[in-house]
Amino acid sequence: MVNLPAPLLTLRRCSAGDETAMRELDGEEAERWRSSREALQALELSEEEAEKVLKRAFGWATQIWWRDSKVCEVPAQGQVEAVIQFLDSVGVRGPDATKMIKRFPEMCACDVEEQLRENMAKLERDWKIKGPTAANVIKRQPQVLGYVIDCQGNCEGQCNRCWVRL
Numbered sequence: 001m002v003n004l005p006a007p008l009l010t011l012r013r014c015s016a017g018d019e020t021a022m023r024e025l026d027g028e029e030a031e032r033w034r035s036s037r038e039a040l041q042a043l044e045l046s047e048e049e050a051e052k053v054l055k056r057a058f059g060w061a062t063q064i065w066w067r068d069s070k071v072c073e074v075p076a077q078g079q080v081e082a083v084i085q086f087l088d089s090v091g092v093r094g095p096d097a098t099k100m101i102k103r104f105p106e107m108c109a110c111d112v113e114e115q116l117r118e119n120m121a122k123l124e125r126d127w128k129i130k131g132p133t134a135a136n137v138i139k140r141q142p143q144v145l146g147y148v149i150d151c152q153g154n155c156e157g158q159c160n161r162c163w164v165r166l
Contacts, residue, residue, distance in 0.1 A: 029074045036080040036108070043084065043098045053101055054080075057108035065106045065146065065160060075109070082112045090120060091135040104142035116145050127166065141166065 025033055033054065040050035055061040059070035087097045101108065110116055123144065124130040129137055138144055143165070149156055150163040159165060 023072055025074060032075055032077055035077075036075040039080045039084060040101065040108075043101065044095070045098060045101070049102070053105040053108060056105040059109075067158070070109060073109070080108050083108050083110070083116065086112045086116050090138070091132060092139060096139055100139060100142040104146065107142060107145050110146055115148070119145050119147060122163075126163075137166075 036054055037047065037050045040053055041047060045053065052061070054075070056065075058073040058075060059066050059068075060072055063071075084097065087093070087100065092100060107116070120134060120138075123134050123137065143160070147161055147163050147166070149158050149161050151158075153164065155164075156162070
């Protein structure tokens with residue numbers, strides 16, 4: 001029996017300067033990427049849509065959200081699945097979860113405990129929004145799950161990641 005090398009997964013990232021960064025994923029990284037893509041496909045995303053979500057979420061595409069804090073990363077084992085389970089736990093399932101992930105793919109790269117759950121707690125603590133109402137808020141504005149700045153009106157210039165938008 002011949003041992004063939006594991007197939008490589010090549011990802012490309014186009015920057016604003018039309019330069020292309022390529023990185024080949026092999027072994028464990030390629031497997032983590034594939035399993036994350038399959039988890040997204042289970043939400044009825046096509047393979048192409050799932051790839052697009054992963055590229056935006058992990059810094060292979062636009063940096064509008066991440067501002068170079070995530071560049072060409074690979075999801076941790078089970079990370080995307082944990083985000084999907086989190087959405088289910090707060091009452092966002094099926095087509096609603098799919099729509100949210102399409103609208104805010106970066107949530108797939110957010111830590112469930114440190115960011116997603118904390119932001120849900122902030123909705124309840126600071127805004128008195130909880131339960132089904134909180135689920136409706138994040139359905140309408142999924143970026144809330146990724147907010148990391150609260151300038152409280154004293155602008156820090158990162159408005160797309162700031163609670164002031166809520």
